[in-house]
Amino acid sequence: MSKFYSKILLFGEYSIIKGSQGLAFPLKKFYGELKFPHVNTSKPEHNLSDFCQYISGRGILANLLDTDLFRSELEQGLYFDSNIPIGHGVGSSGALCASIFARYSKEFKRKKTYTQSELKYLQDLMALMESYYHGTSSGLDCLISLIDKPVFIRSRNDVESIEDLPKHKMGHFYLYETHIIRKTAPLVHTFLKDYDQSQQVREGVQRFSQLTNELILSLLQAKKTIFDELFSQISRFQYLNFETMICDNIKAFWLQGLESKEFFVKLCGAGGGGxxxxxxxxxxxxxxxxTKIDL
Incomplete structure (x- = not known):
């Protein structure tokens, strides 16, 4: 069966909720795939039966997916084998949903290009599926894993897949492991609460959104000098304004980068760990x- 990769939201964390652009990539370092257990080996504990029942109770999903086959293969021991870290902001549930949708869809086939209307349709379906795990979902994590392409998010309802990015002209990207598992929902709740209650926070988010949009544009246009400067500005802005989302065990490293200008740190998704x-x-x-990553 096919592999479905994790994802990384390169730019747009938090600001995308308030209308900024975003840029996300498949992260080939981690992946998951549906498997049947081998003889004389025990399968990992992945309970997909409740998920199958959830899909069966959602009219549009039940019509589009072959739930009878899904249920039958679960009885044969089907499970999701994954090395995607949970609670790290790289889309573990998104890859799971994408793998199930691709295997049991009665109409979907992976292809090289997608229209914007196709992407929006798939994103809505993915959002409905992943809501089982998160209560609510944008569907973006699943979409990126499903189509296995970078996605440029102009707005929450306007996404476009990208074929060629001049990322080879940029510097080096890494993931910093905090060894802390975190949950997204409480962090987003705090952000929204602060946004609603403080004019200063709203003005800061507006500035942060502007920086994010400019940073994405500089990457798309391969303007490295501008990209480097804007990345440093976002790193500094988050260090000063997103304290709740920054773990204690990375603060000194983050500050070291800002002071030396050798490197710059930013949130990867919601922050708070991972x-x-x-x-x-x-x-x-x-x-x-x-850990070095190739985008």
Missing amino acids: YYLVYSPNKALSYPNL
Whole structure:
């Protein structure tokens, strides 16, 4: 069966909720795939029966997916084998939903290009599926895993797949492992509460959104000097304004980057644990807890 990769929201965390653009990539370092257990081996504990029941009770999903086959294969021991870290902001449930949709869909086939209307349709279906795990979902994590392409998010309802990005002209990207599992919902709740209650926060988010949009544009246009400067500005802005989302065990490293300008750190998704994104404009890094990633 096919592999479905994790994802990384490169830019747009939090600001995308309030209308900024976003840029997300499949992260090929981690993946999951549906499997049947081998003889004389015990399968991991992945209970998909309740998920199958959930899909069966959602009219549009039940019509589009072959739930009878899904149920039959579960009885044969089907499970989701994954090395995607849970609670790290790289889309573990998104890859699971994408793998199930692709296997049991009566009409979907992966292809090289998608129209915007096709992407919006798939995103809505993915959102409905992943809501089983998160209560609510944008569907973006699942969509990226499903189509296995970078996605440019102009707005929450306007996404476009990207074929060629000049990322090879940029510097080096890394994930910083905090070894802390976190949950997204409480962090987003705090952000929205602060946004609603403070004019200063709203003005800061507006500035952050502007920086995010400019940063994405500089990457799309391969303007490295501008990209490097904007990345450093976002790193500084988050260090000063997103304290709740920054783990204690990365603060000194984050500040070291800002002061030395050797590298810059930013949130990777909601923050609060899991992975953080590190960017080095020029030289390769060799610090503890860092893993180089290829976008």
